[in-house]
Amino acid sequence: xxxxxxxxxxxxxxxxxxxAFCGFGTNGGQQSTRMWQxxxxxxLPSSVSMTWMSVTNWFFDMNGVKIVTDxxxxxxxxxxxGAPFPPDAAAVQRVLDAIGGEVDVIVTGHxxxxxxxxxxxxxxxxxxxxxxxxxxxxxxxxxxxxxxxxTSVEGGEFFDLGNGVAMRVVRxxxxxxxxxxxxxxxxxxxxxxxxxVPDPVNGxxxxxxxxxxxxxxxxxxxxxxxxxxxxxxxxxxANTGNAGTFESPRNxxxxxxxxxxxxxxxxxxxxxxxxxxxxxxLEAAMADAGIDSVxxxxxxxxxxxxxxxxxxxxFAAHIIQPRAYIPHHWDxxxxxxxxxxxxxxxxxxxxxxxxxxxxVPFFIQGQYMDxxxxxxxxxxxxxxxxxxxxLGLPDVAVIPMDTASxxxxxEPECLCRHDINSQRPDLPDFSASR
Ligand SMILES: [Zn+2]
Numbered sequence: 001x002x003x004x005x006x007x008x009x010x011x012x013x014x015x016x017x018x019x020a021f022c023g024f025g026t027n028g029g030q031q032s033t034r035m036w037q038x039x040x041x042x043x044l045p046s047s048v049s050m051t052w053m054s055v056t057n058w059f060f061d062m063n064g065v066k067i068v069t070d071x072x073x074x075x076x077x078x079x080x081x082g083a084p085f086p087p088d089a090a091a092v093q094r095v096l097d098a099i100g101g102e103v104d105v106i107v108t109g110h111x112x113x114x115x116x117x118x119x120x121x122x123x124x125x126x127x128x129x130x131x132x133x134x135x136x137x138x139x140x141x142x143x144x145x146x147x148x149x150x151t152s153v154e155g156g157e158f159f160d161l162g163n164g165v166a167m168r169v170v171r172x173x174x175x176x177x178x179x180x181x182x183x184x185x186x187x188x189x190x191x192x193x194x195x196x197v198p199d200p201v202n203g204x205x206x207x208x209x210x211x212x213x214x215x216x217x218x219x220x221x222x223x224x225x226x227x228x229x230x231x232x233x234x235x236x237x238a239n240t241g242n243a244g245t246f247e248s249p250r251n252x253x254x255x256x257x258x259x260x261x262x263x264x265x266x267x268x269x270x271x272x273x274x275x276x277x278x279x280x281x282l283e284a285a286m287a288d289a290g291i292d293s294v295x296x297x298x299x300x301x302x303x304x305x306x307x308x309x310x311x312x313x314x315f316a317a318h319i320i321q322p323r324a325y326i327p328h329h330w331d332x333x334x335x336x337x338x339x340x341x342x343x344x345x346x347x348x349x350x351x352x353x354x355x356x357x358x359x360v361p362f363f364i365q366g367q368y369m370d371x372x373x374x375x376x377x378x379x380x381x382x383x384x385x386x387x388x389x390x391l392g393l394p395d396v397a398v399i400p401m402d403t404a405s406x407x408x409x410x411e412p413e414c415l416c417r418h419d420i421n422s423q424r425p426d427l428p429d430f431s432a433s434r
Pocket of ligand 1: 112174215240
């Protein structure tokens with residue numbers, strides 16, 4: 001790959017292809033192309049599976065390239081307050097063992113505690129490269145991960161992950177209504193300046209403090225393109241987002257932010273404003289990939305009927321044009337243990353109604369480790385019983401009847417003003433990172 005290193009086996013794989021190509025190449029033009037395609041078809045596994053590991057944590061196996069998104073497995077007690085809390089490395093190891101023990105790349109969509117909290121632990125246990133915001137890399141460095149094992153991205157980067165898998169980074173926005181003080185606090189694109197300082201006693205960072213876990217300058221979404229003998233497959237992953245700043249980013253008044261969040265920006269935090277909208281970033285990535293639709297959009301599912309997930313879907317659906325949608329981040333990331341499995345019932349009828357009205361198949365998970373097989377013809381569900389059994393999870397979660405009444409929206413609702421920028425600044429140039 002161009003921008004970053006992957007473990008040795010992928011380099012070896014690339015060398016194998018190269019040798020095969022060179023060998024056949026001596027036979028002349030037409031034939032060498034045919035032989036090369038045959039060699040490629042025989043060598044590539046050509047399969048895509050996506051396993052939902054709670055919240056916005058996924059395990060992808062894309063043509064044999066193993067990718068974890070976010071990977072938040074530790075559960076922080078509800079009454080933790082702002083106390084430093086160490087990652088549950090044993091829990092991460094148990095999940096890692098259950099999915100086969102190997103990960104090549106960890107992509108982290110943003111740097112809040114319910115997303116990047118265990119990124120460093122996954123990196124340490126697997127040796128995998130981390131790709132994420134600057135804040136994600138600084139958090140990992142604070143936990144002992146070498147700087148060289150994390151590549152910080154701003155959006156507009158192209159990664160060749162090997163085995164016919166490409167990834168484009170899309171600068172994205174964070175959820176929250178910017179018209180309210182809590183919404184500004186949630187959504188302001190905040191980055192760390194230096195690594196946060198772990199607690200000297202337990203080595204933990206403070207999971208619910210923006211001073212340790214800011215969102216990382218909004219968020220990063222990832223567009224995966226996977227070679228397949230029939231046609232290329234495309235998966236879009238975004239772990240947050242909102243409609244209010246999708247069309248045009250809004251500058252955050254630093255004084256307003258400090259007044260309403262009690263967070264000083266002069267210490268180790270800065271607001272990183274982006275002049276390019278999430279929409280423009282998305283359009284640039286899709287144009288670079290040469291597509292006007294994706295096979296599946298893994299997107300947010302929290303909120304209620306008029307909530308932020310549905311609003312964002314309304315704004316972005318006509319650009320992404322997914323053939324299927326799988327919501328995430330609608331479960332309870334504050335449950336006592338990952339190994340309790342899914343403890344919350346799906347209730348976002350607004351989002352379900354939206355996709356139904358668009359005639360887009362919509363999958364709702366029944367348990368952690370539910371698996372989806374993506375093929376050119378569509379998505380097949382796999383109950384993934386062996387992996388669930390290894391984690392002590394029943395195949396389908398048994399959810400208490402009163403769960404629905406206890407659910408509140410995780411994010412404030414969005415007022416969704418449509419101020420579309422008529423003037424577009426320079427778009428990201430994906431070719432710069434090739
Ligand atoms: Zn967040």
